[in-house]
Amino acid sequence: xxxxxxxxxxxxxxxxxxxxxxxxxxxxxxxxxxxxxxxxxxxxxxxxxxxxxxxxxxxxxxxxxxxxxxxxxxxxxxxxxxxxxxxxxxxxxxxxxxxxxxxxxxxxxxxxxxxxxxxxxxxxxxxxxxxxxxxxxxxxxxxxxxxxxxxxxxxxxxxxxxxxxxxxxxxxxxxxxxxxxxxxxxxxxxxxxxxxxxxxxxxxxxxxxxxxxxxxxxxxxxxxxxxxxxxxxxxxxxxxxxxxxxxxxxxxxxxxxxxxxxxxxxxxxxxxxxxxxxxxxxxxxxxxxxxxxxxxxxxxxxxxxxxxxxxxxxxxxxxxxxxxxxxxxxxxxxxxxxxxxxxxx
Numbered sequence: 106x107x108x109x110x111x112x113x114x115x116x117x118x119x120x121x122x123x124x125x126x127x128x129x130x131x132x133x134x135x136x137x138x139x140x141x142x143x144x145x146x147x148x149x150x151x152x153x154x155x156x157x158x159x160x161x162x163x164x165x166x167x168x169x170x171x172x173x174x175x176x177x178x179x180x181x182x183x184x185x186x187x188x189x190x191x192x193x194x195x196x197x198x199x200x201x202x203x204x205x206x207x208x209x210x211x212x213x214x215x216x217x218x219x220x221x222x223x224x225x226x227x228x229x230x231x232x233x234x235x236x237x238x239x240x241x242x243x244x245x246x247x248x249x250x251x252x253x254x255x256x257x258x259x260x261x262x263x264x265x266x267x268x269x270x271x272x273x274x275x276x277x278x279x280x281x282x283x284x285x286x287x288x289x290x291x292x293x294x295x296x297x298x299x300x301x302x303x304x305x306x307x308x309x310x311x312x313x314x315x316x317x318x319x320x321x322x323x324x325x326x327x328x329x330x331x332x333x334x335x336x337x338x339x340x341x342x343x344x345x346x347x348x349x350x351x352x353x354x355x356x357x358x359x360x361x362x363x364x365x366x367x368x369x370x371x372x373x374x375x376x377x378x379x380x381x382x383x384x385x386x387x388x389x390x391x392x393x394x395x396x397x398x399x400x401x402x403x404x405x406x407x408x409x410x411x412x413x414x415x416x417x418x419x420x421x422x423x424x425x426x427x428x429x430x431x432x433x434x435x436x437x438x439x440x441x442x443x444x445x446x447x448x449x450x
Contacts, residue, residue: 120261140225144248146235150348151254153229157196168192173200176398194227199234205402233390236450256345263336265347266354277331278364344437352433373438380407386448393428
């Protein structure tokens with residue numbers, strides 16, 4: 106069975122139309138002595154780079170773009186004075202601070218530079234780092250406009266993934282079996298909290314009556330789209346994170362073929378000691394770290410190499426060009442585990 110493809114030209118915009126509209130409204134708004142600086146906040150793999158790429162594409166030479174790819178030091182800090190009337194776009198601002206003595210010095214210097222500038226700053230932040238920094242130093246007061254990227258529902262995830270493939274490139278295989286996990290969907294409704302006016306995303310379970318009815322005998326049975334069954338399972342595992350969903354989809358493909366049974370789900374029963382949990386919380390909050398950066402925050406008394414080896418062997422983290430990241434397939438599991446243990450918020 107063929108899956109229809111979505112036009113490639115729309116790929117960058119899918120799922121973030123409202124957020125991009127809000128950002129563009131600020132960019133095109135009246136110039137003021139104190140620009141309404143923007144913070145774009147999201148969990149790892151949730152689309153910050155997609156947003157940044159689109160801003161750069163739309164506004165072209167007006168944008169002075171900086172991508173931070175490692176923990177910053179006084180000597181590695183980029184130039185933040187590109188001239189007047191530029192949009193200063195800085196990706197991965199979590200690299201401006203570390204959890205150690207003196208670890209906020211560069212961030213404080215950056216914020217002072219931002220306050221003294223007439224240019225509009227658009228910054229992106231790992232949501233776990235943002236929550237920590239907002240608690241300990243009230244980071245949010247520096248950003249009048251805060252945009253948290255929402256979880257995506259299944260139809261949007263499906264469109265995001267299929268936009269990367271051509272017509273008829275992917276084949277779905279029907280194995281004649283509907284899993285119980287597809288009898289419900291998790292959708293995410295945005296609501297505004299009373300009194301404080303803050304928007305939050307609330308997960309909501311809805312029953313898939315069409316899937317249930319497909320299991321009934323005789324004429325009561327209805328047809329359920331195989332593509333929808335596949336993408337419902339993918340998005341349930343990914344918890345609305347498009348980066349995790351895409352990685353899961355690609356990992357489940359075999360010769361451009363996919364079926365519900367091909368979609369692998371990890372066992373989330375993690376068992377970690379204190380040092381392993383702390384190390385994972387650092388990597389989760391910073392997206393990726395080198396072993397030397399981890400050692401500087403953890404201290405010499407902890408055997409970093411042993412912990413990294415165990416986490417690599419278990420598949421919980423991956424190594425790429427001497428940087429360690431949480432494996433996409435374990436990202437949701439690790440985040441939930443660390444939240445339960447009060448390591449992250």
